[in-house]
Amino acid sequence: MTINTLEKQGALNFQSRPVSETLCANKDCNLSILASRKNEIYAQQERRAYKIREAADLIGISxxxxRRAITRGLIKPSRAFRHVIIASEEIDRFLRSTSGTS
Incomplete structure (x- = not known):
C-alpha cells in the first residue's frame, strides 16, 4: 500500500494525532507510525476468511x-491455497448449527 493510497483513505490525517506521533526524528519512527495506521485500517475491514489459528481463537477452541471438527465434516475449509482457510460464513454456520437453540 502506497502513501498516496493511505492519504486517500484518510489514514495519514496527522492533524488529529498527538504531536509525539506526527514528528519523529528518524525514518524508522515514521515507518512504524505508517505501519500501525495500516494495521488499524485492516482491523476496521471485515474479515472474510481466517487461518486455522485465527478461526480457533475466534470460536474459542483449540x-x-x-482440526477434529474439520475431519468430522462439521466445518468445511477452503483448500484452494497453500494454507487452509475458513470462511467467516462457515464459522457462523457452524456456530448456529451447534448452538443448541433454533
Whole structure:
C-alpha cells in the first residue's frame, strides 16, 4: 500500500494525532507510525476468511479441536491455497448449527 493510497483513505490525517506521533526524528519512527495506521485500517475491514489459528481463537477452541471438527465434516475449509482457510460464513454456520437453540 502506497502513501498516496493511505492519504486517500484518510489514514495519514496527522492533524488529529498527538504531536509525539506526527514528528519523529528518524525514518524508522515514521515507518512504524505508517505501519500501525495500516494495521488499524485492516482491523476496521471485515474479515472474510481466517487461518486455522485465527478461526480457533475466534470460536474459542483449540487448534486440535478445530482440526477434529474439520475431519468430522462439521466445518468445511477452503483448500484452494497453500494454507487452509475458513470462511467467516462457515464459522457462523457452524456456530448456529451447534448452538443448541433454533
Amino acid at each position: 487448534v486440535t479441536s478445530l
